[in-house]
Amino acid sequence: xxxxxxxxxxxxxxxxxxxxxxxxxxxxxxxxxxxxxxxxxxxxxxxxxxxxxxxxxxxxxxxxxxxxxxxxxxxxxxxxxxxxxxxxxxxxxxxxxxxxxxxxxxxxxxxxxxxxxxxxxxxxxxxxxxxxxxxxxxxxxxxxxxxxxxxxxxxxxxxxxxxxxxxxxxxxxxxxxxxxxxxxxxxxxxxxxxxxxxxxxxxxxxxxxxxxxxxxxxxxxxxxxxxxxxxxxxxxxxxxxxxxxxxxxxxxxxxxxxxxxxxxxxxxxxxxxxx
Amino acid sequence: xxxxxxxxxxxxxxxxxxxxxxxxxxxxxxxxxxxxxxxxxxxxxxxxxxxxxxxxxxxxxxxxxxxxxxxxxxxxxxxxxxxxxxxxxxxxxxxxxxxxxxxxxxxxxxxxxxxxxxxxxxxxxxxxxxxxxxxxxxxxxxxxxxxxxxxxxxxxxxxxxxxxxxxxxxxxxxxxxxxxxxxxxxxxxxxxxxxx
Ligand SMILES: C[S@@+](CC[C@H](N)C(=O)[O-])C[C@H]1O[C@@H](n2cnc3c(N)ncnc32)[C@H](O)[C@@H]1O
Numbered sequence: 001x002x003x004x005x006x007x008x009x010x011x012x013x014x015x016x017x018x019x020x021x022x023x024x025x026x027x028x029x030x031x032x033x034x035x036x037x038x039x040x041x042x043x044x045x046x047x048x049x050x051x052x053x054x055x056x057x058x059x060x061x062x063x064x065x066x067x068x069x070x071x072x073x074x075x076x077x078x079x080x081x082x083x084x085x086x087x088x089x090x091x092x093x094x095x096x097x098x099x100x101x102x103x104x105x106x107x108x109x110x111x112x113x114x115x116x117x118x119x120x121x122x123x124x125x126x127x128x129x130x131x132x133x134x135x136x137x138x139x140x141x142x143x144x145x146x147x148x149x150x151x152x153x154x155x156x157x158x159x160x161x162x163x164x165x166x167x168x169x170x171x172x173x174x175x176x177x178x179x180x181x182x183x184x185x186x187x188x189x190x191x192x193x194x195x196x197x198x199x200x201x202x203x204x205x206x207x208x209x210x211x212x213x214x215x216x217x218x219x220x221x222x223x224x225x226x227x228x229x230x231x232x233x234x235x236x237x238x239x240x241x242x243x244x245x246x247x248x249x250x251x252x253x254x255x256x257x258x259x260x261x262x263x264x265x266x267x268x269x270x271x272x273x274x275x
Numbered sequence: 276x277x278x279x280x281x282x283x284x285x286x287x288x289x290x291x292x293x294x295x296x297x298x299x300x301x302x303x304x305x306x307x308x309x310x311x312x313x314x315x316x317x318x319x320x321x322x323x324x325x326x327x328x329x330x331x332x333x334x335x336x337x338x339x340x341x342x343x344x345x346x347x348x349x350x351x352x353x354x355x356x357x358x359x360x361x362x363x364x365x366x367x368x369x370x371x372x373x374x375x376x377x378x379x380x381x382x383x384x385x386x387x388x389x390x391x392x393x394x395x396x397x398x399x400x401x402x403x404x405x406x407x408x409x410x411x412x413x414x415x416x417x418x419x420x421x422x423x424x425x426x427x428x429x430x431x432x433x434x435x436x437x438x439x440x441x442x443x444x445x446x447x448x449x450x451x452x453x454x455x456x457x458x459x460x461x462x463x464x465x466x467x468x469x470x471x
Binding site: 037216220253 | 375
């Protein structure tokens, strides 16, 4: 096991260097998948060891971008888990409709797939003009791409199928232009989206909102960081506001469990209670 | 019974792809109701069995309770855990499950390479990796990692596998015990604790 222990020490040192040099703290990420991404980054950069990655970070501040991109996982899909978006459309949006202004926070927005999904949902339900969506991520490279709204044409078919399964009222193709190997979503869909950098590990309450969508982000955090983020979400939601987590994420066995009631177990939608 | 981290208790992980449900049924059938180790089952095309269909299917074939692996839950002895469709499944050092939606590995998610690598890191010589029928090459690299840490590698005899590619790929990379399904069942059922 000596070899494994040496690697563990290098990982620890790298995490400390990243925090010291740039303020990014990965010490509270779930270790097994974090290690896997770090090993992949090492291989991609042609570094001989994880310690080598650390040395490069010391001498080359611009390397940070590549490191963050490698350690973040901007893997997403439009209308991923269509039944979730169907539940949002059918059960949550009618409640939000009663507010004069709708504020939504999507945390961990990756390349924006879910943000545009939300915008389309709001548009089709006639609510978009009074809505504001804050889409945040700590990965600046991903955020830049999210703001572009351009995706490989090869994904269009899955997206379109998901859209229909999510109760789409038309055809997804009415929202994008296909050009070469890419699809680009309409500029008008962005009119009420604000993209912003926000680190769930270190930043505070972002805004007061009625719906938070944060899917497949908490699975990357250890219990301590997950609990921090859940408190942040609780404190960002209005009374009776909604929290939607990923299909394999849960409030069960967390410290905020009692502050929420389960609204839709299958879609992992919770509602802020009075506690 | 929860396993404490660092205990020499075994953790068995079995990966299968095409033809996997029947093969898994045959292997799991051999395990007794008081089986002393956790068993993790990773089937590539498990999304072909929506809801809890696969749990039920495999549950009928074996004496152990079958349930989906959940992020953060500790592995317990005598339970068969299924890797959820669409996520990579990993085992942490403290012997709890973790999930990720990182890119596919070896064209699949869940990937046995990911699961086996994490098991090699978490359990060292106590890890047991098993590769059954399948028509891709996933698991070969992960099985190598398990062997490198002194764990046990078992591969279904390609000549009897419905799809031989996955066992063949594993045998090209890793030194492993080669057994037929009945033999794998017997081997796992009688598995002694790990070398301390
Ligand atoms: C797997 S993606 C989830 C995408 C989308 N929500 C979905 O479910 O399809 C995870 C995202 O979380 C972001 N993330 C990870 N750690 C973060 C942090 N500390 N603060 C903000 N975003 C983070 C990553 O950059 C990545 O874009």
